[in-house]
Structures are given as structure tokens and as C-alpha cells.
Amino acid sequence: MQVNPGGRTIAAEAGVVMPVRARPHARLTGIKAQPHRCVHAGAMAYLPLLLLHLLAAIAFIGTVLVEVLFLPGVRRRLPAAVGVRLEAAFAAQARRVMPWVLLVLYTAGLGLAWHHRGALAQPLASTFGLLLSIKIALAASVFGHFLLAMAWQRRGRLSGRRSHWLHRSVLLHVLAITFLAKAMFHL
Ligand code: HEM
Numbered sequence: 001m002q003v004n005p006g007g008r009t010i011a012a013e014a015g016v017v018m019p020v021r022a023r024p025h026a027r028l029t030g031i032k033a034q035p036h037r038c039v040h041a042g043a044m045a046y047l048p049l050l051l052l053h054l055l056a057a058i059a060f061i062g063t064v065l066v067e068v069l070f071l072p073g074v075r076r077r078l079p080a081a082v083g084v085r086l087e088a089a090f091a092a093q094a095r096r097v098m099p100w101v102l103l104v105l106y107t108a109g110l111g112l113a114w115h116h117r118g119a120l121a122q123p124l125a126s127t128f129g130l131l132l133s134i135k136i137a138l139a140a141s142v143f144g145h146f147l148l149a150m151a152w153q154r155r156g157r158l159s160g161r162r163s164h165w166l167h168r169s170v171l172l173h174v175l176a177i178t179f180l181a182k183a184m185f186h187l
Contacts, residue, residue: 042115045111046112046115049108049111049112050108050112052104052108053104053105053108053109053112055104056101056102056104056105056108057105057174057178059097059101060098060101060102060105060174061174061178063094063098063101064167064170064171064174065171066090067090067094067167068167068168068171071086071087071090074086075087102143102146106139106143109136109139113132113136116128116129116132119132120132120133120136127184127187128184128185131180131183131184131187132180132184134180135177135180135181135184138173138176138177138180139173139177141173142170142173142174142177145166145169145170145173148166149163149166
């Protein structure tokens with residue numbers, strides 16, 4: 001048994017080294033044992049993608065949590081005019097930063113998904129493939145929420161009530177996505 005620099009255990013089996021995450025799912029994900037250098041190169045590409053995806057997910061989910069769970073309460077504790085300005089300033093800053101966070105989140109997600117294309121090609125053949133497919137469908141739905149919000153905003157139809165329900169729906173989506181992202185490796 002060896003441990004790679006990232007701390008993930010790798011097994012040396014007759015000259016074959018595989019990331020430990022790939023091993024239990026090798027049958028499911030289509031990742032096959034390959035000579036040392038190829039698999040190590042693949043694992044090295046996977047780790048930065050995973051880190052980028054995780055950090056962007058933290059930034060995104062954190063922002064949604066602040067918007068849904070904290071901002072309304074903070075606003076109520078402030079004089080009305082200040083609360084309105086605070087919310088508007090938060091929304092403006094989110095509109096500046098979020099496109100970049102989403103770019104990293106979805107691009108890295110696509111890169112990760114490419115490594116699991118074997119399982120994704122047959123989503124009903126394994127629990128892993130099925131849960132990952134549902135996770136990606138939910139992520140696509142989150143993106144749909146953004147497109148809808150932008151369309152409503154452009155037409156002046158993004159009322160406070162609509163924005164409220166969009167935020168709550170996105171929060172439920174990201175909680176389900178996080179659950180699936182972890183459960184797919186354990187169910
Ligand atoms: C709203 C968008 C998304 C959120 C909030 C999200 C969130 C997450 C989280 C929290 C993880 C667990 C990471 C870890 O444990 O280190 C994860 C893993 C993963 N995500 Fe996403 N994700 C999103 C979109 C996507 C998209 C669009 C794809 C692919 C097209 C994708 C593919 C993956 C894959 C393959 C993994 C497994 C990585 C691994 O643990 O080895 N994700 N995602």
C-alpha cells in the first residue's frame with residue numbers, strides 16, 4: 001500500500017496504481033486498471049478539478065445559505081432604508097462574483113464527470129451512475145433557475161416573491177446535490 005502526496009491511498013497491485021476512490025467503483029465507473037504512469041496522470045488531473053469544484057461549491061452554497069437564512073433576519077434588525085440598501089448591495093456583489101464561481105463550479109464538474117463517463121453512459125447499471133446522473137440533472141436545473149431569473153429580470157418581472165421562491169428552490173437543490181455527491185460513493 002502507498003499513500004500519494006494528496007493523502008489519498010493508492011494501492012500497488014502488480015505494478016498498477018489506482019486512486020482508492022476509483023477502486024471500489026472501477027467496475028461501475030468504467031475506470032480500468034492502467035499502467036502506473038497513465039493512472040497517476042489521471043489522478044493528478046482529478047485532484048485539482050475536485051478541489052476547484054469543492055471550493056466553488058462551498059462559495060456557491062455559502063452564498064445561497066447567507067441569502068436565504070441570514071439576510072432576511074439581518075434586514076429586519078436594521079432600519080428599513082438601510083436593510084434595503086444592504087440587500088441591494090449584497091445582490092450587486094453576488095452578481096459580480098457568482099458568474100466566476102459558477103464558471104469554475106460547472107467547468108470543473110464537467111471535467112470530473114468526464115472521468116466517470118463509463119458510469120454515466122449506463123446510468124441505470126449502477127447506484128453510483130444513477131445518483132451521479134440525478135446530481136447532474138439537479139445541477140442543470142440550478143442553472144435553469146439562473147436563466148429564468150435573468151429572463152425575468154430583463155423583462156422587469158423578477159418580483160420579491162419570485163426571487164424569494166427561486167432562492168428557496170436553489171437552496172433545496174444544492175442540499176440535495178451535496179447529499180447525492182456524498183451518497184453516491186457509499187450507497
Ligand atoms: C450547483 C452545482 C453543483 C454543486 C453545488 C455541486 C456540488 C458538489 C459537491 C459538494 C461535491 C462533493 C465534492 C467532494 O466531496 O470533494 C461534488 C462532487 C461531484 N460533482 Fe458536483 N456540483 C455541482 C455541479 C456539478 C456538475 C454540473 C457536474 C458535472 C457535469 C458535477 C459533477 C460532480 C462529480 C463527478 C463529483 C464527484 C467528485 C468526487 O468526489 O470524486 N457537479 N459536487
